[in-house]
Structures are given as structure tokens and as C-alpha cells.
Amino acid sequence: MAEKRDSRRVAFRNVVRFGPNTPPEFTSFAVDLSETGVCIKTIKVFRPGTKLYITIEFDGKPFHCEGIVMWAKKAPPSLVRHVKNGMGIRFTEVDYDLIKIYMDKLRT
Structure with missing residues (x-):
């Protein structure tokens, strides 16, 4: 199967706040980061197509x-430890300094 992503992902476990409003109200962890998006591990998921405001701490x-x-x-509570919960987010606006961090991680 062909890869759908435009850029390579790097491991990136950091605190992330997210939500449909600003300031973002939910807190969880990023799993990985790419130039075009971030994967968030969370039990609070939003429907595909939802616009989210995101603050990533590094x-x-x-x-x-x-x-x-x-x-x-979103997995049932009884399967949370066994099934991947979370969301894939494609950036529409991203802090350029975060992209520089991504590029540095790509090189290491």
C-alpha cells in the first residue's frame, strides 16, 4: 500500500494541548511529528474534518x-491498552520553529 504522508515522521513524545477553541482545553501527548502534521495519543478524539488549535510543548x-x-x-475503555487511540492532524498553520526542530530530529 502506498504511503499517504507527504513527509517522514519522527518520534516526538511531548505534551500537547488541543481543542476546537482557543486556548485549547484538552491535554495529552504527541506520538510523532512530521513537517505536515502530528499524531496525538488521546482518548478524546474529534471527527475527521474538525479544525483544531494545537499547542505543542518542547x-x-x-x-x-x-x-x-x-x-x-477511539477504542472501548476495556481495550484502551491494546488498541491505538488518537488522531492524526494535518497542519494548516505551523510555527516555523517547530519545523526546525523536526528537521533537526530528522538528521539525528
């Missing part, structure tokens, strides 16, 4: 982004 600094939910998976 080294104590907040990076503000906006994006659209591309996919969302």
Missing part, C-alpha cells in the same frame, strides 16, 4: 499550530 516552550483532523480512532 523544552519548556509552546509552539502554536492549527490543523485538521485527518483520522481518529
Whole structure:
């Protein structure tokens, strides 16, 4: 099957706040990051097509982004430890400094 992503993902486990309003009201963790988006591990998912405001923390600094939910998976509570819960977000606006962090991680 062909890869749907436009850029390579890198492991990126950092605190992320997200939600349809600003400031974002939900908190969880990013799993990976790419130049075009982020994967968030969370039990609070939004429908694909939903616009989200996102703040990603890295080294104590907040990076503000906006994006659209591309996919969302929510498992029943009894299966949370065994099934991937979360959302894939495609950036529509992204802090350029976050892209620089991504590029640095790509090189390492």
C-alpha cells in the first residue's frame, strides 16, 4: 500500500494541548511529528474534518499550530491498552520553529 504522508515522521513524545477553541482545553501527548502534521495519543478524539488549535510543548516552550483532523480512532475503555487511540492532524498553520526542530530530529 502506498504511503499517504507527504513527509517522514519522527518520534516526538511531548505534551500537547488541543481543542476546537482557543486556548485549547484538552491535554495529552504527541506520538510523532512530521513537517505536515502530528499524531496525538488521546482518548478524546474529534471527527475527521474538525479544525483544531494545537499547542505543542518542547523544552519548556509552546509552539502554536492549527490543523485538521485527518483520522481518529477511539477504542472501548476495556481495550484502551491494546488498541491505538488518537488522531492524526494535518497542519494548516505551523510555527516555523517547530519545523526546525523536526528537521533537526530528522538528521539525528
